[in-house]
Amino acid sequence: MRSVTEPRARLVPLAGGSLPAWCDRFLAPPGSHDIFASRFWYETMLTHALPRGAQAVLALCGREESLMVPLLQAGRWGALVSPYSLEWHPLVATGHDAAQLHAAGRGFARLLRGQPPMRLDTLDADAPGLADMLEGLRSAGIAVRRYRHFGNWRQALAGGWDDYFEARPAALRNTISRKLRRAERRLRLDLVTAPGAALEAAISAYVAVRARSWKPEEPFPDFDAALLRAAAPRGLLRMGVLRREDGAPVAAQYWLLSGGRAALLKLAHDEASRADSPGTVLTALMIRHMVVRDQVSELDFGRGDDPYKRLWADERRQRIGVTLSDRWHPAGLMEWARHCVARGQARLSRGGL
Numbered sequence: 001m002r003s004v005t006e007p008r009a010r011l012v013p014l015a016g017g018s019l020p021a022w023c024d025r026f027l028a029p030p031g032s033h034d035i036f037a038s039r040f041w042y043e044t045m046l047t048h049a050l051p052r053g054a055q056a057v058l059a060l061c062g063r064e065e066s067l068m069v070p071l072l073q074a075g076r077w078g079a080l081v082s083p084y085s086l087e088w089h090p091l092v093a094t095g096h097d098a099a100q101l102h103a104a105g106r107g108f109a110r111l112l113r114g115q116p117p118m119r120l121d122t123l124d125a126d127a128p129g130l131a132d133m134l135e136g137l138r139s140a141g142i143a144v145r146r147y148r149h150f151g152n153w154r155q156a157l158a159g160g161w162d163d164y165f166e167a168r169p170a171a172l173r174n175t176i177s178r179k180l181r182r183a184e185r186r187l188r189l190d191l192v193t194a195p196g197a198a199l200e201a202a203i204s205a206y207v208a209v210r211a212r213s214w215k216p217e218e219p220f221p222d223f224d225a226a227l228l229r230a231a232a233p234r235g236l237l238r239m240g241v242l243r244r245e246d247g248a249p250v251a252a253q254y255w256l257l258s259g260g261r262a263a264l265l266k267l268a269h270d271e272a273s274r275a276d277s278p279g280t281v282l283t284a285l286m287i288r289h290m291v292v293r294d295q296v297s298e299l300d301f302g303r304g305d306d307p308y309k310r311l312w313a314d315e316r317r318q319r320i321g322v323t324l325s326d327r328w329h330p331a332g333l334m335e336w337a338r339h340c341v342a343r344g345q346a347r348l349s350r351g352g353l
Contacts, residue, residue: 007107007136008063014056017047023058026068026091030234033259033298036087040230042070042080048226049082056080059111062104066096067133069108069120077118083219084227086152086263086302087319088120089127101129105136112142112326121149121321134322143325148318151305155313156298161291172311176284179277183242187250187278189285190241195232203228205241205249206268213268224254224266231256238262238290242282251278253286260297262290283312 012020019027019039027042028034035041046056054074061067068091070080081088092101112118123130134144157164165173192202203225218224231237239254253267269279290296301309305316 007061007103007110007140008065009059009061009104009107009111011111012058012060014046014058017043019043019046023068025093031259033261034087035236035256035258035261035263036085037089037091038258040234040236044223044227044230045080045082045084048223049084049220050074059108061107061133062096062100063107064093064096064100066093066100067091067104067108067129068093071118076116079120079122081122082223083303084223084265085122086265086300087124087127088122089124089130090120090133092129096129098132101132102136102139105133106140107136108133109137109140109142112137112324115326117323117325119321119323121319123149123320123322125318125320137324141327143323143327145323145325147321147323149321150303150319152303152317152319153301153305153309153313154298154315154317155301156315157291157296161288164287164291167314169311172280175277175280179281180284182276183278183281186276187242187244187281189282190243191286191289192239192241193232193235193237195229199228199232199237199239202239202241202252205243206239206252206254206266209241209249209252209270210268212270212272214271215268227265228254238286238294240282240286240289242278242285250276251282253279253282255286255290257290257294257296260295261300262287262294262296262298263300264302287312 019042024039027039028037030038032038050056050072051074054072057071057073059069059071061069070091072078072080079088138144155164165176190198190202192198206224228237228239236256236258237254238257240252241249242251243249249270250273251267251269253264255262255264267279267283269282287299299313301313
């Protein structure tokens with residue numbers, strides 16, 4: 001007979017692009033700082049950013065189902081993320097403590113038995129409940145290996161635009177000052193925050209600018225437009241298009257703003273206009289608007305360590321991943337062996353034993 005204290009877990013497949021209503025006790029509420037754990041984000045991603053043939057699944061873990069782990073099966077199991085996700089973490093139901101989350105981790109371990117290793121990435125190492133879940137997994141015999149995923153640059157804002165601007169490197173300040181004066185004579189800014197004809201024109205402009213930029217093809221070409229159309233009526237969108245006098249766009253970017261956090265999702269500029277630094281000008285104009293008008297408290301510059309980001313932000317955060325392995329599965333055993341070898345080599349390189 002199964003003990004009443006035995007940890008539990010179950011899988012709930014997702015069909016279509018919506019989440020069941022009961023998910024709201026796990027999801028970040030509207031207006032939250034944690035926009036990438038919101039219904040709006042997940043449903044847009046489910047509809048427009050899943051690989052062909054992939055299956056999205058929710059793992060509900062613990063006797064009280066205190067933890068929901070959004071997963072994606074696309075060849076192998078992993079976190080329900082896309083190339084556009086800036087952050088992901090298991091979702092904790094309100095009112096649950098560390099012991100319950102530890103038990104939920106042990107419940108999650110039941111789903112990993114006899115399975116190849118699972119990777120969960122795009123993780124904030126300090127996400128609520130993550131450490132408790134991972135300890136629960138370890139206590140149930142699952143091998144947990146942490147690895148570095150990508151860098152994320154951010155800037156906390158304690159003052160206004162002038163304070164932020166003066167704290168930037170001198171080279172960036174000089175470029176902004178020179179290029180803004182020239183832009184005021186030759187360029188105009190279209191700032192879009194609401195649905196309608198202006199948004200549709202901005203979407204077309206972004207597509208045109210991106211096609212003339214340095215960027216590779218999008219893995220999910222419909223995602224940006226879908227996200228913009230979903231964000232605008234919710235008041236989350238801040239999109240800017242920089243145009244020449246003849247109306248031709250030379251730079252475009254968009255941010256999501258919620259809970260005082262402004263997150264940069266996409267930006268592009270026309271390489272033919274690079275001498276005018278349209279991307280730098282547009283970024284300065286957008287940040288100035290969000291600091292002065294929206295009074296944001298944090299700027300988030302998204303995925304990766306692009307060199308320009310350290311000019312606009314002071315703090316780098318490391319997003320991580322974890323590999324979860326059942327060492328009784330052949331692939332899990334190989335994964336753990338590779339980890340042990342790599343760890344041993346690292347110790348030798350530091351002069352250890």
